[in-house]
Amino acid sequence: MVIAVIGAGSIGRRHAGNLEALAQSVELIGWRAFDRTEFEARKDIEAVVIATSTPIRLDLIEMCAAQGWPFYAEKPLAWRVAQAEAIHEAAAPVADRSMVGFMMRYHPAVRDLATRDLSGLYGFHFEIGHDVRQWRENWSFVGSYAANPEGGGVLMDLSHEVDLALSLIPDMTLKSVDCVGHLDFPGVDFATRLHLTDVTGAVGSVAMDYVSPVSLRRASLRADDQVIDLDFLVPDMRVATAKDAKTTPYAFDRNDMFMDAMRDFLALVRGQKTSGNPLMPRFDRMRDSSLMIAQAWENRQFNGVVAMDMT
Template sequence: MVIAVIGAGSIGRRHAANLESLGERTDLIGWRGFDEIAFEKRGDIEAVVIATSTPIRLELIEMCAAQGWPFYAEKPLAWRVAQAEAIHAAGAAVADRSMVGFMMRYHPAMRDLVERDLSGIYGFSFEIGHDVRQWRENWSFAGSYAAEPEGGGVLLDLCHEIDMAMALFPDLNLKSCDAVGHAAFPGVDFSSRLSLASGSGTIGSVAVDYVAPVSVRRAALRGTDAIIDLDFLGPEMRIADGTGETHMPYTFERNDMFMDAMRDFLASVRGQNGSGNPLLPRFDRMRASSLMIANAWETRVFSGVVDMDMT
């Protein structure tokens, strides 16, 4: 049997290579020229990895559900609330065996955080920033999906941080989403900041940007018993409480998260026990994150423009 990877861009190629390194038979299929009718007639498909651009989600998830194929869909699933609702309804038949590609839930710092008692946390912040012009070699922002006014922008591109906040504090509600755009790309956010609050009294923010001259990816949690600072790029965690400060460095490679997620997906497909990660991004558990991301994108308020040469 074959794990089909639909979408032959950088992320699709990564997933295909990882699956092959795990001993799986794969078929990497570009979206252009994809023949759905012929694909559905194949008798060798065990599961599908959806690594297309964001607009191409619903039709493939509908196809997988109709055929009984579990799927691993890259993030984000949608940028509008109605889309997210439709996608989660469409995938219901295979939802408990499918996953969404929020691989940061496999970061060792997140794995450690979820094991802690976070009931005393009253404030948090997540931040990620990266100069979009340095994103990839021989890559043009203007010609990419990210530059599209409908479904583009940094909030969607770097939405892992939104999901991380939702993973740790599931009852969060969106209070506002402020954005900064670019004169050459109307409707595309280059920096966005979400203000969030939970029913239990926790408040926080998620900030994402395409502008930072030095890459940053960090989080801060403030609680009644301890303060926690994380550098996801370091990577390291620092915890300070009444007894002093604990420094926890991590040794791992970025691809380890993709590999661990794919191992869990294969286990889910085959009805086996996976890693036991309590943050497993199983499709039927991801509706709240999907809706938060879509709601934030729809309610962005642009407050200005960034002066950034994109030529």
């Protein structure tokens, strides 16, 4: 049986390579070469990895659900609430054996944090930033999906941070979304900040940007008995209390997160025991995350512009 990876861009190639490293039979199919009628007639498909652009998610998820194929869908799933609702409704027949590709839930610092007592939390902040022009070799923002005013922008591109915050603080409510745009790309957010609260009264934010001259990815949580600061790029976590402070370093390779997620996906596909990660992004548990991201995109308020030469 074959694991089909649909979408042969950088993330599709990564997933295909990781599946091969896990001794799986893999077929990488570029979207332009994909023939749905021919594909649906196949009897050798065990599961599908969906690594296409975001607008194509619903059709492929409907196909997988109709065929009974578990799927691993790359993030983000949708940028509008109606889209997200339709995707989760369509996925229902195979949702408990499928996953969303929020691999940051497998970061060792996040898994460590998920085991800690976060009661007494009164403040939180998650942030990611980098200069989009330096993102990938031979990559152009202007001609990419990210420059599309319908579904593009930094909120969608770096939506991991929204999901990450929600995975650790699950009962959050979105209050507002402030954005900075660019005169040459109307409707595309270059810097975005979500303002959030949770049911206990804690207040916080999630920020992402295409502008920072220095790459950064970090989080801070403030509780009445501890102060927690994470740097995901080092990576390490510092926990301070009134009595002492301790910094924990984490040794790992970025691809480890993708590999761990794929191992769990294969276990779900085959009805086997998963890793036990309490944050595993199993599809039937991800509706709130999908809706939060879509609600944030629909509620963006542009309050300024950034002057970046994008030529």
